[in-house]
Every structure is written in C-alpha cells, then in structure tokens.
Amino acid sequence: MVGGVVTGPPVHAAEDAVAAEVPPGSRVSLTVNGVRRTVTIDNRTSLLDLLREHFGLTGSKKGCNAGACGACTVLVDGRRVNSCLTLAVRLEGAEVTTIEGLAKGDRLHPLQQAFIDQDAFQCGFCTPGQIVSGVGCIQEGHTGSAEEIREWMSGNLCRCGCYVKIERAVEQAAGRK
Amino acid sequence: MSQPQAAVGAAVPRVDARLRVTGQAKYAADNSPDGVVHAVIVESSVGRGRVTGIDARAAEAQPGVLKVISHLNAPKLPPVEGRFPPGKPLRAFQDDRVRFFGQPVAVAVATTLEIAQHAASLMKVSYDAEISLTDLSVADAAGETQTYARGDADRALEAAAVRLESTYRTARNHHNPMEPAGIVARWDGDRLTVWEKTQWVQGTVFNLSGEFGMPPDRIRVISPFVGGAFGNAARTWVHSVIAAMAAREVERPVKLVLTRRQMYFAVGYRPAYEYGLRLGSDRRGRLTASTHDVRAESSRYETYSESVLVPGRMLYSTPNVRQAYDHVPLDVSTPWFMRGPGYSSGAYPVESAMDELAHELGVDPIELRLRNEPADDESSSLPFSTRRLRECYRAGAREFGWHRRNPKPRSTRDGDWLIGMGMAAGVYDTMRSQAQASVRLDADGTALVQSATSDMGPGTATSMSQVAADALGLTMRQVVFRLGDSLMPPAPVHAGSQTMASVGSAVQDGCDNLRKQAITLAVNDEGSPLYGADSADIVIRGGRLSLKDEPTRGETYRRLLARNERTHLEVLGSYAGPSGPEKFSLYAYAAIFAEVAVDARLGLVRVRRMLGAYDAARIVNPRLADSQAIGAMTGGIGQALLEHTVTDHRDGRIVNANLADYLVPTHADMPDLKAIFIDGQDYEADPIGVKGLGEVVIVGVAPAIANAVFNATGRRIRELPITAEALL
Known part of the structure; x- marks a missing residue:
C-alpha cells in the first residue's frame, strides 16, 4: 500500500478517464524563512515535499509521512505543524519557518546552541523537527517544568534516545537553566 | 615517544554539531542530482504464492510516469552467492515468487513523487496465493539444530539441590531508525554513483557490483550522514538494487525512499x-x-x-x-x-x-x-x-x-x-576488523584524516578526530575527519561496536607514523632547532614540536614543512585486526x-x-x-x-x-x-x-x-x- 493523499477525479469516473487527466495543480504564494515564493504545484503535494523536493530545503525530514514522528515539524504562522500532513496549496499567504530559518547568519538560535551544549542529538535526523518543535514549545510557554516540557515535546520521536538531553536543551533555551 | 593525552578522554562537543542543528547535514534522500525522478515500490498483498498478473495500464497512462518495472520486464541479473545469512538472497524482480507479505513486486517511476505514489496505488497485481505460516509458536524447526555442550548438564540438573525451569518469549522488534531507508542512484554511462543510507559504503559497492555483474571500481557509494540505523543499514537490501535498476532503465537519476510501513517488511528486525x-x-x-x-x-x-x-x-x-x-x-x-x-x-x-x-x-x-x-x-x-x-x-x-x-x-x-x-x-x-585511514598534514599545519567508515549516531568523526589530534599533537580545530565515501581507505561495517577499535586503531597508526615522519625530518634538518635531537625526546603539542625537557627548543609543523618546501606529509595508517585464534x-x-x-x-x-x-x-x-x-x-x-x-x-x-x-x-x-x-x-x-x-x-x-x-x-x-x- 502506498500512502499519501490522493485527490483526483470523482470515484465514478472510468479508469481510462482517470489516466488521461493531468494532475490538478494550483498556484500558491507563501513566505518561507522570510522569502516570498510563488509556485504552481500538484495539489497532492505536502508542505514537506514542497520544501524538500521543490525548494531544496531538506532540513525538514520525512520520518513517517503520517504525523506520528514529528521529524517534519515546521512553524506555520508561528504554530508548529507536521508539514507531512499539511497540503501546500492551503498555505496561501502563510509564513513558514523551517530549521534553515532559525539561525541569524552565523549566530545560532539559542535552542540550536543549547542542543550542542547538551549533546541533545546523536544521528541528528529528528533534530531539525525537535528544535523547531522546541521553539514552538518555548513560544507557547509550555516550559514550566521538566514534566511539562516532556509532555509538550512528545510529538517528536527520537530513536537514538536523546530525550533526557533534549528536555535539558529546551530548559536551557527557555531560560530555566 | 608517547604523546600527551589532551583530546582523548575529554568531553568535547561533536565536530559536526553545527551541520546537524541547522539542517545542513545531508542524509541520503536529501540529495537531488539534476534530473532526478522518483520511484515508489509496490508490495505484495499476500503472504506466499506467485504473482500471476500485473496490470500496469492505469499507472503507465498517468502523465509523468516513466516506467513500471516488475518481474515481467526487469532485466535479468547475474546469479549471486548468499554469504551471510546462508541461503538465497532476495533479488530484484527476478521471478514470480512471493516469499512474504510486503515483498516488492513492482516499482513505479515518475517525474514527481506525487505521480509515482499515485501510479503505484493504481497497480493491479493478481496472485495465486498459498497458505503462509508466520507464527513461531506453532511452526516446526528446520531440523538443523546448532548445539553447544560442556559437562553433562542434564545429569547435573537431576542432582541439583535447587532447580528452575521456565520458557521465556521475546517479541519481534523493528529498528525503526528515524531516517527511513533511502537511496539516490545515478548512472553516468557504465559508472554508478549512489547516495545510500548505509552503515557500510564499501559493502554496498561490493553488493551492487555482484547484483549487476560490474567491476566494483565503477561504483561509488556516498553516505556521510546516517539518520540512525541500529543495524538495519548494515545490509544492501533489495530496494537499493531496485533503485539502481530503475535508474538504468529510465536513464535518469532515481530517488527511492521506503515508506515507514515498508520499513517493517524490507529492512530486517530483531527476531522473536x-x-x-x-x-x-x-x-x-x-x-x-x-x-x-x-x-x-x-x-x-x-x-x-x-x-x-x-x-x-x-x-x-x-x-x-x-x-x-x-x-x-x-x-x-x-x-x-x-x-x-x-x-x-x-x-x-x-x-x-x-x-x-x-x-x-x-x-x-x-x-x-x-x-x-x-x-x-x-x-x-x-x-x-x-x-x-x-x-x-x-x-x-x-x-x-x-x-x-x-x-x-x-x-x-x-x-x-x-x-x-x-x-x-x-x-x-x-x-575488531581490518581497517585503514589516510592521514595528510598540510603546510598550514592542519590535518585531514579519512576512512570509509560511517556515523549512525555515536559521533565517529568526533572520536576519530580526538585520536588523531593527540597522536599528531594538534588541537581538535586543526584536525578534520571525513567518512562515508567508498573512495576512502577501507573500513569495516559500522556495526558490532567495532568502529572505534578498528578505525580508531588505524587512525592512531597513521597519525603516529606521520608524527614520526615529521620528527625524523626535523632532527635531520640542520635548519631545525631540533637538529640532532633524539627523536624519543620530542613531543608535539598544538602543532609545535619541542623537546620534552626543554620546551623552548622547537618549531611548528608549519615552519618545518615550509623550510623543507613540503606541501604536505601523507601516510596511510592501518590496523590488521585480530590474526589467528x-x-x-x-x-x-x-x-x-x-x-x-x-x-x-x-x-x-x-x-x-x-x-x-x-x-x-x-x-x-x-x-x-x-x-x-x-x-x-x-x-x-x-x-x-x-x-x-x-x-x-x-x-x-x-x-x-x-x-x-x-x-x-x-x-x-x-x-x-x-x-x-x-x-x-x-x-x-x-x-x-x-x-x-x-x-x-x-x-x-x-x-x-x-x-x-x-x-x-x-x-x-x-x-x-x-x-x-x-x-x-
């Protein structure tokens, strides 16, 4: 079984008609890491695939493509979302921030620095999603205690098992440490 | 002639940390060579049997679909030997047999991922299904029992004052690294380059060479970052062969990434x-x-x-x-x-x-x-x-x-x-296994150390840089360690906890030899303050050679190399691994x-x-x-x-x-x-x-x-x- 959202002609259409159709596309304008972009894309394209395959922003990762792992977490209008579950065409006018947009030039975002200070990653694959999610967690104010951070970061899986250190990094960046 | 230990044993941060926290670390699927197209695997929906028909018409009629490959049209591959595990390894579409639920039976290749996914979903595969047996608790053993014995355990148990007897069961576990298995394959004429998620770039070279019957020197495998693996990227699985086959068939670079669901059927597991x-x-x-x-x-x-x-x-x-x-x-x-x-x-x-x-x-x-x-x-x-x-x-x-x-x-x-x-x-x-590492000290006093090893998370580049820094007498900043390219000196599979022992020993050997080479150059150089000194009395710290007991007498690598008009010193370090019993x-x-x-x-x-x-x-x-x-x-x-x-x-x-x-x-x-x-x-x-x-x-x-x-x-x-x- 292959996954993904399939939009297409009505289900009663004959197969041959399905085959003949050009994939429906739409034009969308959105801001990614401060840069306005306008693209025409296949309606089935997720925000994650738009970032990775069309914009070359491969920092956001595809771990499950089903919203279960958080590796694809980005900020849309300041809120953290699973970009794998977000259709790109609904983001007209949206502001998207990815891991590539956090540092100011050479100056790392405090949470990026905290991840280095706490050794809060091993393989690094879930790290972009963890960091963006952590930025969201801090902005939302869910950093009152270690337990609260753990609860509000639980949408981001880390199979290397860096959770203890990720929690410390979020604490550090939130100014609790 | 021992070197002070400064880097080894220290809790230094990862040398590649910045790449990993900024999203700049390139994992296999992050590569998109010019003209890249996408492949999506179609898996069997029966647990055992034969594929009796594949109707790819609807898939092939989708605009953007380049090709659908199955056993009906796949190129014949040369036979391969199963080394480990013993048996007949799964091949890419070489017959109509279904050996397990989820086995790849076809692949759809299209210009975009969305089209390839949709095309794969339109494939109609028919089967002559047989009854499959997947339950360990009811199935019979193969009958080739491996045994070990010392003493007479059964008799001693009879005589034991205290006896315990129980059966324990453990579930099957899946590695589930966060990075799904993935590969990008590109042919340039008869040369193949792949960016594959692997714990062993040279293992992939060897296996693809066998699968396609081509000389290994025409294959290059690149894998500088591995997003976790825990073992499951230590084998060249059939999806990698499928991707390389598809790239050759459509004459375009092909990206193939397994879905999370496919990972449960395709890349091994801890057995029950x-x-x-x-x-x-x-x-x-x-x-x-x-x-x-x-x-x-x-x-x-x-x-x-x-x-x-x-x-x-x-x-x-x-x-x-x-x-x-x-x-x-x-x-x-x-x-x-x-x-x-x-x-x-x-x-x-x-x-x-x-x-x-x-x-x-x-x-x-x-x-x-x-x-x-x-x-x-x-x-x-x-x-x-x-x-x-x-x-x-x-x-x-x-x-x-x-x-x-x-x-x-x-x-x-x-x-x-x-x-x-x-x-x-x-x-x-x-x-431990045989390994090699190249070490090059440049005229600017920095060193580049390379070995075709891997890093699935332990921090290989960091720990190897520490070993190199101490043996060369450099600071961590003066050393760069590179890995994950099959063109580098050979390294064993990054698995079994053997990387530090094996590659680390090769790095140490190379750096020791390079340091000795530099010292020999200095003590035989009339222009050096160390001319005539006993090599054994010289230590190197921070890139400066000096007498152990007279630290003011010495000079830097940079001065030594410049005066001798050497652009660099270079050594191949090696570790032979265990020999004999x-x-x-x-x-x-x-x-x-x-x-x-x-x-x-x-x-x-x-x-x-x-x-x-x-x-x-x-x-x-x-x-x-x-x-x-x-x-x-x-x-x-x-x-x-x-x-x-x-x-x-x-x-x-x-x-x-x-x-x-x-x-x-x-x-x-x-x-x-x-x-x-x-x-x-x-x-x-x-x-x-x-x-x-x-x-x-x-x-x-x-x-x-x-x-x-x-x-x-x-x-x-x-x-x-x-x-x-x-x-x-």
Missing part, C-alpha cells in the same frame, strides 16, 4: 525468540548446570542466526552447560542484526532466571552473581583480557542506592504505585539498575530511574559515551515495555506497521537516566585500548526492568514486552 531455560544450583547459589533450548524465527529463503546463546555460556561459572538453537523457517522477510544482537535477547532469560534464583535462595541478586563470577571464560577456556564486572556491580549499586531495595516483593508502595528495584548484567563481545576472551560488560512503579490496579509500568555501570575499557569521549548509554537505556525501555510487532497470521500482514501503533519510547516516558564508566584500558583488545560501547549498553536493560517489575509486584513476567495485560 522462545527460550527454554533450566538452571541448577547448590544451596548457596553456586550454579551447577544450565540448559538452553532456543527457537528463533527466520525466513525460508535465508537462515539468519545471531549470538543469543553466548551470555548463557560465559557470563557465569557453570560446569555443565547444554545449549540448542533451532531455526524456525517462516514466510517472513529475513531478520537482521539489531542493537546488541543476540546478546540482548539472550540476556533477558538468563538474567531473569538469576534474579529468580536469588529470590528463591534469599540471596541478594548482586551477591548471587558474585558467587558465580568465573575465573576465566569457561566457554573458550581463555583468560579474560579485562573483566571489571565486579566493579560495575559495586559502583552501580553504590550510585543507584541498591541498599535501599527491599528484597521482599510487593513491599514498597507510593499511593497506587508499587515500587520495585531490579538489576541485571550485560555483556557484548569486542569485535584469540588468546583472550574479549568482552565489554554492564551492570544495569532500574526502579519501576507499577500501578497496582491498572498494571501500567513506568520506569522511574535507571543507572548503567559499564566496563567498556577506554572511553574516548565521555560526553558521547553518556549519550550512547542513556540512548540505549531508552531503547531498552522500548524492548522491555512497548515494542511488539503484531502479525496477522492469516496472511503475514504486520498490522502495526507504523509509528502510531508500534510503540516506541517518547519524551513523556523518560525517567532519570544515568551512566557511569569504570576506568580502564584493554590493550589486548586493540592498540587504542577500547572494547566497544554501542551494543553492550542495551544488553541487560530489559531484564533489569523485568526484575524490578518482579520486585514491585511479585509477578515474574516471562514475555517481552511486559504489558499491562500481562500484569493484570
């Missing part, structure tokens, strides 16, 4: 086990005999086996041991090494039974283990190179507060929670302590804290070692309490093939985790004195938790994972 264990001891708890009857799942097309019996034959002094290992061939894909392979599965029954014996005899579990501590390795009759397991018990017990444990089960409460403490030992063998029994050890809380009414288990004490000999970087150890505790919590692949035995379908239903530990599951390392080196193991760390740290975690559950509840659960259902 049934482990029948009998222990016999005297009244003081001295073991007299043990028998181990193991049944393990494997596929029908390959016979996979791993070291599940080792802990049971060497961890404790036992004069009489009998072991039998049976493969049970099933209509499933082949299992594969998963972190602590064999050992972590075998430690669960052995360490659970030791806990049970301690309880039966009223002896502290640590004291029981000390009473059975062997003088040498009774399975090989070899002396231990180093075995600091006693020290692990002692230091671990002290740090954990083991003396506060009430040995009487179900005697400590915290509201509705029953509290218990448990411990277990862990062991893993010290593997081992003279020592070489293992790393662990003592794991766990405290759990079990909800008395709901059966819910929460780990409250864990501590691991490890004898892994020399620790190159305590910061990285700490991360590895607590990471493995986290993985072990999954193995003990959560992870369980559920198969529908009617057709071999895995019903929880996703990260929402196959449970892994999350942030909210995290207790307080702590790791301590026993000081030491082991120069019998390898020239840099390490015993390997990545595997031993997970061995013993699951039984420590199971034993804590017993202490909390009085319930001995003999099946992993330990679920609420089992405790109610």
Whole structure:
C-alpha cells in the first residue's frame, strides 16, 4: 500500500478517464524563512515535499509521512505543524519557518546552541523537527517544568534516545537553566 | 615517544554539531542530482504464492510516469552467492515468487513523487496465493539444530539441590531508525554513483557490483550522514538494487525512499525468540548446570542466526552447560542484526532466571552473581583480557542506592504505585576488523584524516578526530575527519561496536607514523632547532614540536614543512585486526539498575530511574559515551515495555506497521537516566585500548526492568514486552 493523499477525479469516473487527466495543480504564494515564493504545484503535494523536493530545503525530514514522528515539524504562522500532513496549496499567504530559518547568519538560535551544549542529538535526523518543535514549545510557554516540557515535546520521536538531553536543551533555551 | 593525552578522554562537543542543528547535514534522500525522478515500490498483498498478473495500464497512462518495472520486464541479473545469512538472497524482480507479505513486486517511476505514489496505488497485481505460516509458536524447526555442550548438564540438573525451569518469549522488534531507508542512484554511462543510507559504503559497492555483474571500481557509494540505523543499514537490501535498476532503465537519476510501513517488511528486525531455560544450583547459589533450548524465527529463503546463546555460556561459572538453537523457517522477510544482537535477547532469560534464583535462595541478586563470577571464560577456556564486572556491580549499586531495595516483593508502595528495584548484567563481545585511514598534514599545519567508515549516531568523526589530534599533537580545530565515501581507505561495517577499535586503531597508526615522519625530518634538518635531537625526546603539542625537557627548543609543523618546501606529509595508517585464534576472551560488560512503579490496579509500568555501570575499557569521549548509554537505556525501555510487532497470521500482514501503533519510547516516558564508566584500558583488545560501547549498553536493560517489575509486584513476567495485560 502506498500512502499519501490522493485527490483526483470523482470515484465514478472510468479508469481510462482517470489516466488521461493531468494532475490538478494550483498556484500558491507563501513566505518561507522570510522569502516570498510563488509556485504552481500538484495539489497532492505536502508542505514537506514542497520544501524538500521543490525548494531544496531538506532540513525538514520525512520520518513517517503520517504525523506520528514529528521529524517534519515546521512553524506555520508561528504554530508548529507536521508539514507531512499539511497540503501546500492551503498555505496561501502563510509564513513558514523551517530549521534553515532559525539561525541569524552565523549566530545560532539559542535552542540550536543549547542542543550542542547538551549533546541533545546523536544521528541528528529528528533534530531539525525537535528544535523547531522546541521553539514552538518555548513560544507557547509550555516550559514550566521538566514534566511539562516532556509532555509538550512528545510529538517528536527520537530513536537514538536523546530525550533526557533534549528536555535539558529546551530548559536551557527557555531560560530555566 | 608517547604523546600527551589532551583530546582523548575529554568531553568535547561533536565536530559536526553545527551541520546537524541547522539542517545542513545531508542524509541520503536529501540529495537531488539534476534530473532526478522518483520511484515508489509496490508490495505484495499476500503472504506466499506467485504473482500471476500485473496490470500496469492505469499507472503507465498517468502523465509523468516513466516506467513500471516488475518481474515481467526487469532485466535479468547475474546469479549471486548468499554469504551471510546462508541461503538465497532476495533479488530484484527476478521471478514470480512471493516469499512474504510486503515483498516488492513492482516499482513505479515518475517525474514527481506525487505521480509515482499515485501510479503505484493504481497497480493491479493478481496472485495465486498459498497458505503462509508466520507464527513461531506453532511452526516446526528446520531440523538443523546448532548445539553447544560442556559437562553433562542434564545429569547435573537431576542432582541439583535447587532447580528452575521456565520458557521465556521475546517479541519481534523493528529498528525503526528515524531516517527511513533511502537511496539516490545515478548512472553516468557504465559508472554508478549512489547516495545510500548505509552503515557500510564499501559493502554496498561490493553488493551492487555482484547484483549487476560490474567491476566494483565503477561504483561509488556516498553516505556521510546516517539518520540512525541500529543495524538495519548494515545490509544492501533489495530496494537499493531496485533503485539502481530503475535508474538504468529510465536513464535518469532515481530517488527511492521506503515508506515507514515498508520499513517493517524490507529492512530486517530483531527476531522473536522462545527460550527454554533450566538452571541448577547448590544451596548457596553456586550454579551447577544450565540448559538452553532456543527457537528463533527466520525466513525460508535465508537462515539468519545471531549470538543469543553466548551470555548463557560465559557470563557465569557453570560446569555443565547444554545449549540448542533451532531455526524456525517462516514466510517472513529475513531478520537482521539489531542493537546488541543476540546478546540482548539472550540476556533477558538468563538474567531473569538469576534474579529468580536469588529470590528463591534469599540471596541478594548482586551477591548471587558474585558467587558465580568465573575465573576465566569457561566457554573458550581463555583468560579474560579485562573483566571489571565486579566493579560495575559495586559502583552501580553504590550510585543507584541498591541498599535501599527491599528484597521482599510487593513491599514498597507510593499511593497506587508499587515500587520495585531490579538489576541485571550485560555483556557484548569486542569485535575488531581490518581497517585503514589516510592521514595528510598540510603546510598550514592542519590535518585531514579519512576512512570509509560511517556515523549512525555515536559521533565517529568526533572520536576519530580526538585520536588523531593527540597522536599528531594538534588541537581538535586543526584536525578534520571525513567518512562515508567508498573512495576512502577501507573500513569495516559500522556495526558490532567495532568502529572505534578498528578505525580508531588505524587512525592512531597513521597519525603516529606521520608524527614520526615529521620528527625524523626535523632532527635531520640542520635548519631545525631540533637538529640532532633524539627523536624519543620530542613531543608535539598544538602543532609545535619541542623537546620534552626543554620546551623552548622547537618549531611548528608549519615552519618545518615550509623550510623543507613540503606541501604536505601523507601516510596511510592501518590496523590488521585480530590474526589467528584469540588468546583472550574479549568482552565489554554492564551492570544495569532500574526502579519501576507499577500501578497496582491498572498494571501500567513506568520506569522511574535507571543507572548503567559499564566496563567498556577506554572511553574516548565521555560526553558521547553518556549519550550512547542513556540512548540505549531508552531503547531498552522500548524492548522491555512497548515494542511488539503484531502479525496477522492469516496472511503475514504486520498490522502495526507504523509509528502510531508500534510503540516506541517518547519524551513523556523518560525517567532519570544515568551512566557511569569504570576506568580502564584493554590493550589486548586493540592498540587504542577500547572494547566497544554501542551494543553492550542495551544488553541487560530489559531484564533489569523485568526484575524490578518482579520486585514491585511479585509477578515474574516471562514475555517481552511486559504489558499491562500481562500484569493484570
């Protein structure tokens, strides 16, 4: 079984008609890491695939493509979302921030620095999603205690098992440490 | 001529940290060479049988679909030999046989991912399905039992004052690294370049060379970053062959990434086990005999086996041991090494039974283990190179507060929670293999060290840079270590905890030789302040050579090279690996302590804290070692309490093939985790004195938790994972 959202002609259409159709596309304008972009894309394209395959922003990762792992977490209008579950065409006018947009030039975002200070990653694959999610967690104010951070970061899986250190990094960046 | 140790042993941060926290680290699927197109695999929806028809018309009619490949039109590939596991490896569309549910039967290639996914969903595959058998508990063994024996275990058991007998079961576990398996393949004429997620770039070269019948020197494999693997990227799986085949057929670079669901059928798993264990001891708890009857799942097309019996034959002094290992061939894909392979599965029954014996005899579990501590390795009759397991018990017990444990089960409460403490030992063998590393010191005083090894998370580039920095007398900033390209000097598979020992020893050798070359150049150079000095009196620090006892007399690498008009010095370092039979029994050890809380009414288990004490000999970087150890505790919590692949035995379908239903530990599951390392080196193991760390740290975690559950509840659960259902 292959996954993904399939939009297409009505289900009663004959197969041959399905085959003949050009994939429906739409034009969308959105801001990614401060840069306005306008693209025409296949309606089935997720925000994650738009970032990775069309914009070359491969920092956001595809771990499950089903919203279960958080590796694809980005900020849309300041809120953290699973970009794998977000259709790109609904983001007209949206502001998207990815891991590539956090540092100011050479100056790392405090949470990026905290991840280095706490050794809060091993393989690094879930790290972009963890960091963006952590930025969201801090902005939302869910950093009152270690337990609260753990609860509000639980949408981001880390199979290397860096959770203890990720929690410390979020604490550090939130100014609790 | 020894060098001061400055970098090795220091908790330095990862050298590639910045790339990883900014999203700049390029993993396999992050590569998009010009003209890249996308491939999506179609898998079998029956558990066994034949493909009788493939209707690709609807898929092929989609605009943007370039090709659909199946056994009906795939190019014939030359025969290949199955080396490990023995058997007939799965090939890319070479016949119509379906060996397991989820086997690739076709691939759709299209200009975009969306079109390829849709095309794959339009494929109509028909089958002549046969009844598949996937249930270990009802299937027969293959009949080729592997055995081990010393003494007469059955007779000694008859005579034993105390006897225990139980069967333990462990669920199948999937590695589930966060990065799915993926590959980008590009042909340039008859040359193939792949960016593959792999723990062994040169292994992929070798395997693709065999699959396509082409010389290995026309294949290049690049894999600088690996997003976790835990073993499952240590084999060239059939999807990689499919991607390379598709790229050749459509004459475009092809990107193929497995879906999370496909990962459950395509890249191996820790096999399920049934482990029948009998222990016999005297009244003081001295073991007299043990028998181990193991049944393990494997596929029908390959016979996979791993070291599940080792802990049971060497961890404790036992004069009489009998072991039998049976493969049970099933209509499933082949299992594969998963972190602590064999050992972590075998430690669960052995360490659970030791806990049970301690309880039966009223002896502290640590004291029981000390009473059975062997003088040498009774399975090989070899002396231990180093075995600091006693020290692990002692230091671990002290740090954990083991003396506060009430040995009487179900005697400590915290509201509705029953509290218990448990411990277990862990062991893993010290593997080493031949390796090479190139070392180049440039005129600017910086060094580049390269080896075709990998980093799936331990921090290979960092630890290798530390070894190089000390041996060359440079700072960490003056050294760059590169890995993950098959054109680099050969390295063994990045698995089995052998990378530090093997590649690290090659790095040390190369850097030692380069340093000696520079010193020789200086003492023979009339223009050098070190002219005429004894080489043995010279040390190098921060890139400056000087006399040990007269630090002001010296010069930098830069001046030395400039004056001699050398652009660089270059050496190939090597490590030969073990040669001939081992003279020592070489293992790393662990003592794991766990405290759990079990909800008395709901059966819910929460780990409250864990501590691991490890004898892994020399620790190159305590910061990285700490991360590895607590990471493995986290993985072990999954193995003990959560992870369980559920198969529908009617057709071999895995019903929880996703990260929402196959449970892994999350942030909210995290207790307080702590790791301590026993000081030491082991120069019998390898020239840099390490015993390997990545595997031993997970061995013993699951039984420590199971034993804590017993202490909390009085319930001995003999099946992993330990679920609420089992405790109610």
